[in-house]
Amino acid sequence: MTIKKLALVTCVALSVLSPLSARAAEGGHLPKLSWSFEGFAGTYDRPSLQRGFKVYREVCAACHSMDKVYYRDLTALGYNEEQIKAVAGEYTFIDGPNDEGDMFERSGRPSDPFKAPYANREQAMYANNGAYPPDMSLLVKARHGGANYIYGILTGYGHAPEGHEVPEGKHWNAIMPGHIIAMAPPLQDGQITYDDNAPQTVDQYAKDVATFLTWASEPHMEERKRIGITAFLFLLVFTGVMYTVKKKLWAKLH
Template sequence: MRALQALSLVLGVALAAPALTVPALAATEAPKPPSLSWSFDGVFGTFDRAAAQRGFQVYKEVCSACHSMNLVAYRNLRDLGFNEAEVKAIAASVEVTDKLPNDQGEMFQRPGLPSDKFKAPFANEKAAAAANSGKAPPDLSLMAKARPHGPDYIHGLMIGYEEPPADVKLTAGQSYNKYFPGHIIAMAPPLAEDAVSYTDGTKATVDQMASDVAHFLMWAAEPKMEERKRIGFQAILFLIVATGVFYAVKRKVWADLH
């Protein structure tokens, strides 16, 4: 009898557990960010160079103060439509430590070159963590591919800041973001109206800047996407033509046997 009672108790707890945990998990899940229509979506999608260039400007003037992009070199910006002179000027606008010492054996600073990777805002991860409440800001090189629906996530995160509900208490350095998992984020709102002055005259609203920087980060995460799609399309076209040729040859060879 006691064994049956114990088994009933275990089964009751097991059946009740999902009902207790699912609402708790659902309460901490962030709402899905708005799903936007991106120019690079679909089989024939391509990057919008103007949007990506604006996004680079947002990264350079706003995001690069905290976030590195260690996998992207200045010369890669040629793929976004920047000419050689512009790339050299962008690279030379920063001072970097040369990889080799001078004749006195000392490391020295020099203007950046197109072959250099984007300059990181901090000397190392520990320095980045010390300047940001103990946690280093993530590198953004692959951010658009590191999250599900990455561009939508980045755009949503940028526009998702709002006043917290009455029952949510924030500590110093925390902000409330409706699209961030858990909603409590250590990054202050990075964008504000007219935070940058776009060189092409586009109005720099928060939504516009968020969309542009998401577009740029998608390009940074997958710079060969257009080439990959083009090769894939050519391969499919070749297979279709080859299939037709092989079928015609088969009919010719076997014609006398039917």
């Protein structure tokens, strides 16, 4: 491909892509934080992941399931086998049937998915005044704005502007589409005790749990980026070698 053709293809690609990104920026007034996992070489902040897991476990897990995440996956957060066994062991699972055909209770194992708060969707809705707390395994991927959306919802509660009615049992939220949300503000300052020196504020809890949920929806992101960078470097070197070879070959012909 000649340089001219390459430039043309790049221009076409940019003109197709830029209206898309402009449209993506329009929806709602999402906050835009700078996250460690963004960008070409971004990685997850391990301490933040561990704190975010704590927030999920102590608060969100009362209503939201994460049925695609297994306790053993927590090795990625920096926990060892013993710690994971201890976490899983705190939950009780129904298993079976046993040899006599009966179901039985047992404590959780690393090979179990995160324990769900409700037995089924109906029970979840009944317990939440008819609203369904969505499963959070892939929520970051499923919502426009990803981590910024999660952070925005958690910090977006407030009073409805004049003239806006908030139905009984619902709450006003700046980020929720339609601004009415059935979830009461789940976080308060000081609610969760952190073992490190991170601030124990709604703002920090929201950042940490958004980081944790991003990891849950894309656990292989770091590996994917590493492979991407390696491939890019390889192609760069390969291009250099091919260019030199080409020059040498053509030099003979002239």
